[in-house]
Amino acid sequence: MTCLRISIVVLVVCLLGCKENSKPKATEKQAKAILKVSAPATADTTKDKQEIQKLMRNLLVWAEEGKKVPDLLPFVINPRDSTVTGFDLGKLKGVDDSLRITGFFSKEFIDNYNQIIxxxxxxxxxxxxxxxxxxxxxxxxxxxxxxxxxxxxxVPYDGANAFSVAANLVEVHIVNLNKESGRMYWTWGSLPKDVSPDWRTVTYKFSVKKEGGKWKISYLQGFDIKKA
Structure with missing residues (x-):
């Protein structure tokens, strides 16, 4: 009788063990995916964001100083009445070269600018x-x-160099970003306490792309083809 009881106990333990082992488990691939989803922002993402923010600030400073900024509207002007009759497409190469030499812009951005003109x-x-x-x-x-x-x-700042100050205070925000490209937007940073509330809602969309291992601007809201 005692042997029978022991046998029953052993059988129950085995059945429970089999039931436990029959539960589905995440595969190695699924486990990695779970870890990837639950992982916080990586150091690489933070570094990329810092590089892109520096890129955008440098671009805005360059645009504000204006010394080497090309004329984006190469008009054909009638000398008799000073009217604009078209665009000198032959000057686009010079504009393209001026944009390219800055190191700020991707080929996609420059091609888009050409298409606008x-x-x-x-x-x-x-x-x-x-x-x-x-x-x-x-x-x-x-x-x-x-x-x-x-x-x-x-810009939402005062002073003689307000635009230069503004350029160095923009803060970039990620919409989505991977190792090769990203969609982002920037806002005015360090706004004065008494600034108009409207300034706090201003955003400017832009995109970036890696070229030659460096982040470059591939799209700017102000250069949207829809503006043509």
Missing amino acids: QVLDGKMRDKEIAPFSTGEIPPFAFDSDVDPWCDCQD
């Missing part, structure tokens, strides 16, 4: 855009009444 030139040739005086605001959105580098006419 070509579209605008085509519209003027097709009379979709009428000739206009050089003293007027151009009748299109690109580089007209706002600065395309920041999509702004003013």
Whole structure:
């Protein structure tokens, strides 16, 4: 009788063990995926963000100083009445070279800029855009009444060097970012306490891409092809 009881106990233990072992377990691949999802922001992401923020600030300082910033609108001007009749596409190479030499911009960005000018030139040739005086605001959105580098006419800071100060205070934010590309936006940083609330909601979208191992700007909100 005692032997029978022992046998029953052993059988129950074995059955419980088999039931436990039959539960599905995460595969090695699934385990890695779980760890990847639950892992916090990596040191690489933080480093990339810092590099991109420095890139954007340097770009804005360069744009504000204006010494080597090319004329983005190479107009063809009628000397008789100072009206703009089109674009000198032959000057695009010089503009492209000026942008490329900065090291800020990717090929994609420069190609997009060229496309904007070509579209605008085509519209003027097709009379979709009428000739206009050089003293007027151009009748299109690109580089007209706002600065395309920041999509702004003013900055939320005071002082003689307000624009330079602003350029060095922008803060970048990640929408998505991997090792090769990313979508981001920037906001004005270190805003004065008495600044208008509107400034706190201002954002500027941009994208980046790795070229030659370095982050470069591939898209800027102020250079959207929709502005052409």
